[in-house]
Amino acid sequence: DTAVSQTPKYLVTQMGNDKSIKCEQNLGHDTMYWYKQDSKKFLKIMFSYNNKELIINETVPNRFSPKSPDKAHLNLHINSLELGDSAVYFCASSQRRGTGELFFGEGSRLTVL
Amino acid sequence: QQPVQSPQAVILREGEDAVINCSSSKALYSVHWYRQKHGEAPVFLMILLKGGEQKGHEKISASFNEKKQQSSLYLTASQLSYSGTYFCGTPRGFGNEKLTFGTGTRLTIIP
Numbered sequence: 001d002t003a004v005s006q007t008p009k010y011l012v013t014q015m016g017n018d019k020s021i022k023c024e025q026n027l028g029h030d031t032m033y034w035y036k037q038d039s040k041k042f043l044k045i046m047f048s049y050n051n052k053e054l055i056i057n058e059t060v061p062n063r064f065s066p067k068s069p070d071k072a073h074l075n076l077h078i079n080s081l082e083l084g085d086s087a088v089y090f091c092a093s094s095q096r097r098g099t100g101e102l103f104f105g106e107g108s109r110l111t112v113l
Numbered sequence: 114q115q116p117v118q119s120p121q122a123v124i125l126r127e128g129e130d131a132v133i134n135c136s137s138s139k140a141l142y143s144v145h146w147y148r149q150k151h152g153e154a155p156v157f158l159m160i161l162l163k164g165g166e167q168k169g170h171e172k173i174s175a176s177f178n179e180k181k182q183q184s185s186l187y188l189t190a191s192q193l194s195y196s197g198t199y200f201c202g203t204p205r206g207f208g209n210e211k212l213t214f215g216t217g218t219r220l221t222i223i224p
Contacts, residue, residue, distance in 0.1 A: 033212075035214075041149075041198055041217050041219075042115070042214070042216065042217070043155065043200060043214040043217075044214070045211060045212065045213065045214075048211065056211050090154060090155070100160075101145070101157035101160065102145075102147075102155075102157060102202075102212065103157070104154035104155050104156070105154060106153070106154050107154055
């Protein structure tokens with residue numbers, strides 16, 4: 001059983017399209033995250049949710065909209081995709097806000113043509 | 114502000130030692146270390162909570178100097194399996210909900 005799972009693993013799409021990535025964790029964690037890893041391998045936090053509540057929203061364009069229907073799921077919807085959105089998007093989870101480790105999903109590689 | 118890691122990349126022969134440094138311009142409450150193998154997700158190695166604390170994971174250990182706002186990761190007698198990119202992570206505050214990762218250090222171990 002995968003602890004943090006993301007779907008799809010790969011997305012290839014045209015500029016201007018809308019796409020969604022889904023994430024689920026079965027660890028019973030309260031906090032979930034979206035990170036973006038660009039071509040230079042920089043890992044940058046985008047959003048953080050604690051028990052379905054948005055607690056971190058970094059300076060991310062509002063074309064990106066996260067949604068957490070329950071504490072085990074965190075989805076990411078991206079509107080009007082741009083070339084610069086091409087990256088690997090990682091979902092992660094951790095126990096309630098504290099100092100515990102982050103468990104990452106396998107990543108979703110988004111390519112915008 | 115993103116922590117800065119050095120070196121950016123290092124190549125070692127199996128059995129050699131390496132040190133990876135992580136420096137922050139802001140006060141640190143804790144430091145995380147993660148390793149990411151090519152094409153995979155980052156995996157947690159260890160967290161250091163107190164200044165001067167050292168922790169270990171296999172033959173990998175780390176230190177944390179609060180005053181200098183720095184942490185170092187020590188890899189001893191490196192193995193092929195240690196290859197990957199190492200990231201330090203520093204939370205902006207006590208909690209880990211805003212973990213900012215460093216610039217990364219790519220480690221390549223050759224036989």
